[in-house]
Amino acid sequence: MSDxxxxxxxxxxxxxxxxxxxxxxxxxxxxxxxxxxxxxINSVITLLADSARTRAxxxxxxxxxxxxxxLEGVPYGLKDIVATAGIPTTGGSALYRxxxxxxxxxxxxxxxxxxxxxxxxxxxxxxxCGGAVNKTFGPTRNPWxxxxxxxxxxxxxxAAVALGQVPLAIGTDTGGSIRIPSxxxxxxxxxxTYGRVPRHGVMGxxxxxxxxxxxxxxxxxxxxxxxxxxxxxxxxxxALPAEKVPFTAAVGQDVSGLRVARDRAFLEGDMHPAVxxxxxxxxxxxxxxxxxxxxxxxxxxxxxxxxxWWIIYAExxxxxxxxxxxxxxxxxxxxxxxxxxPFVSAADYLRALRLRPVFQRELESAMDGCAALVTPGMxxxxxxxxxxMTSDLGDREVPWLDAACRVSVPFNLTGSPALVVPSxxxxxxxxxxxxxxxxxxxxxxxALGSAYQAATAHHLRRPALPAAA
Amino acid sequence: xxxDPTIVVPALLAxxxxxxxxxxxxxxxxxxxxxxxxIAKLYAVPEARYExxxxxxxxxx
Numbered sequence: 001m002s003d004x005x006x007x008x009x010x011x012x013x014x015x016x017x018x019x020x021x022x023x024x025x026x027x028x029x030x031x032x033x034x035x036x037x038x039x040x041i042n043s044v045i046t047l048l049a050d051s052a053r054t055r056a057x058x059x060x061x062x063x064x065x066x067x068x069x070x071l072e073g074v075p076y077g078l079k080d081i082v083a084t085a086g087i088p089t090t091g092g093s094a095l096y097r098x099x100x101x102x103x104x105x106x107x108x109x110x111x112x113x114x115x116x117x118x119x120x121x122x123x124x125x126x127x128x129c130g131g132a133v134n135k136t137f138g139p140t141r142n143p144w145x146x147x148x149x150x151x152x153x154x155x156x157x158x159a160a161v162a163l164g165q166v167p168l169a170i171g172t173d174t175g176g177s178i179r180i181p182s183x184x185x186x187x188x189x190x191x192x193t194y195g196r197v198p199r200h201g202v203m204g205x206x207x208x209x210x211x212x213x214x215x216x217x218x219x220x221x222x223x224x225x226x227x228x229x230x231x232x233x234x235x236x237x238x239a240l241p242a243e244k245v246p247f248t249a250a251v252g253q254d255v256s257g258l259r260v261a262r263d264r265a266f267l268e269g270d271m272h273p274a275v276x277x278x279x280x281x282x283x284x285x286x287x288x289x290x291x292x293x294x295x296x297x298x299x300x301x302x303x304x305x306x307x308x309w310w311i312i313y314a315e316x317x318x319x320x321x322x323x324x325x326x327x328x329x330x331x332x333x334x335x336x337x338x339x340x341x342p343f344v345s346a347a348d349y350l351r352a353l354r355l356r357p358v359f360q361r362e363l364e365s366a367m368d369g370c371a372a373l374v375t376p377g378m379x380x381x382x383x384x385x386x387x388x389m390t391s392d393l394g395d396r397e398v399p400w401l402d403a404a405c406r407v408s409v410p411f412n413l414t415g416s417p418a419l420v421v422p423s424x425x426x427x428x429x430x431x432x433x434x435x436x437x438x439x440x441x442x443x444x445x446x447a448l449g450s451a452y453q454a455a456t457a458h459h460l461r462r463p464a465l466p467a468a469a
Numbered sequence: 470x471x472x473d474p475t476i477v478v479p480a481l482l483a484x485x486x487x488x489x490x491x492x493x494x495x496x497x498x499x500x501x502x503x504x505x506x507x508i509a510k511l512y513a514v515p516e517a518r519y520e521x522x523x524x525x526x527x528x529x530x
Contacts, residue, residue: 194528208526238525300514306507317485340497342485343478343504351511353522358514360530415528439528 023073105201
């Protein structure tokens, strides 16, 4: 039998149902994988081995009794800005090193109530906005090349899922923090529509830009996990009601005949040449599914990133106002972002908010007649870890956030759902496609992503493990 | 008249209660004109003039 740590959640559930594996065996396999791989990668902040074994034994009994729930016995990890009752939640920061919440985040409760087994709290850039070199917990290294970053801020979630430490993890995404590490680590990541996943209990960075969502090794697993964590929440007034049809119903649907838009000007306009070439190949694979790819224009999208960052600056300063006096204790990138916030006036913030519906309408208009938009998942390869990282665009180096957020932050601004799936490799490192949908239309993205994964094997490629694993 | 970054930047930082190191301050002063230019671009989109700023955001128009 395959190592259970290499199975997806969907495969694990099938094995549990068939009686060929148990949750206890799956948890043991994931714990062994963590022991073998984490010393060199540093995905895990808090390992919950004992409680996971206890929960897994309870799940074993539920499978025997016929009372299994949707994620019964499946191990998962949470980015360590998601509050967990009675379990440390550090935010990746020295300021919260000993913080133990009394209540858990709504999404954490939903995963536990669905039978999932929480195995670990996972590394994050400090407060989801610090740099790759977390000075309190150390950097998380990319499983494909430990000299390089996973990206972030959901750094531990990206590496843990890629390595088989857990099949499912939660990430959060204010400017790309689910999609960037998903792309850099070669996994599947879903930033659903703004409000799709309740954020109560998740440390906030920017309340109109923050999203939480699944990071997995398949589109089917992302749909499965989103079905569990989505839905209305009285504690989060922005949370959307649950859809009548589960997202998993979209997996495997026929996509031939769908029209998908691409924007060559801005979203594909500044890429490393080898990444650009891989993107064209991936679009060819998409077209081979019967998907028609058409050119569209997004003439003011170059301003979307600017507006997005200005909103993040202003809201971050407001949410972190208590931390200003301790800014010297912060990681460098977080401190520099927070330090930039005073330069955003109230009028600038409101101007950026007023621009938001302009971008929403521009995207809606561009997608007229199209089922989705497709972009590169990332415009460059993962940078080498450094205090001030840069991305290689072939003819020059640019600040890594400029390259990484170019294709991600505009869709935090519009609140659109966006799904990243592996689409190949360049120099042994993963590259990805991003599908962007209309608000509340995650189903089309799951259909496109699952069709692409059914026809290609990019998502099955895994990083090499240490010999002991 | 354009604001002098060597005056505006320290003043804004002081108002926010921030005291960066001299080398950090120098970077912020050097970056300020580019930031101001980016912000100016946001004011050059006429369609935004009559939009409502949504402090509680909804993705659907």
